[in-house]
Amino acid sequence: MKHKSLENDACPVARSLEAAGDTWSMLVVRDAFAGKRRFGEFQRSLGVAKNILTVRLRKLVALGVLEQVPAADGSAYQEYVLTEKGRGLFLVLVALGQWGCGESEFKLVERKRGKAVRLELRSEDGRKVGLDEVSLASPRA
Amino acid sequence: MKHKSLENDACPVARSLEAAGDTWSMLVVRDAFAGKRRFGEFQRSLGVAKNILTVRLRKLVALGVLEQVPAADGSAYQEYVLTEKGRGLFLVLVALGQWGCGESEFKLVERKRGKAVRLELRSEDGRKVGLDEVSLASPRA
């Protein structure tokens, strides 16, 4: 049977994995957040085969994470920039980064003041909430 | 060439994708957070082939996300439970869930008070920080 597409799964986590659930997509997004826009920039940064990159870029465009805009330098090519939806993946990226660093040495700073910023769970009234104090009431999670 | 392992990549995002960057691993983790522990529970919930599940469980154990413990019911089998490290993936799961729901209808509640909880960026002194106010100063991101 064909590999099940998660795109229409009831669980939002599963749906999100459509964009995050392969080796390269999130790394492309990471590079996009780092300001990369051109095919060659992604290709050299990631060391991915060009045909694979082509497919991934197309998929991210189809998912509405990236959009193609005419190159700023007047060349005949496209640049790939994050959409509003794509920028929403920032929290996912930060969560992955924090976890990969064991919760301590991940460097995320507020531009204006240069102070460290962290990802946290907060209740509606702004109180900090611990990982073990919450329950997931999401569909099929 | 062999598929590049991200395990030793300089970027923490890339390293985390070793655990999150395939179709099934994060869904297994999601189910583990939902209280599932047994091979068959995962298998029926995910509809994944048993051989693939075996491989994924082994990988998550090897990565220190899950650990095997003797079954509570005295059967000869194992149960798979989240380690401390594995529980750290909760923020990643929440980030994916929030994104999949377009930032609104994701249900995460504080157990004690039943109030909604959200994932946010906060500066060291507790101020809420917007997505566009921060910069990533992480290696290779």
Place this chain on the structure above:
DNA sequence: CCGTATCCATTCCGATACTG
């Protein structure tokens, strides 16, 4: 019930060559 083993189809990925 909990896996392991095997087989086969599909997909993914990397390398290379090629085009404009």
Place this chain on the structure above:
DNA sequence: CAGTATCGGAATGGATACGG
């Protein structure tokens, strides 16, 4: 530079059969 085309090998996934 920015892709497209093609190829082969590796990994992934599904189905099923089997054994503890």
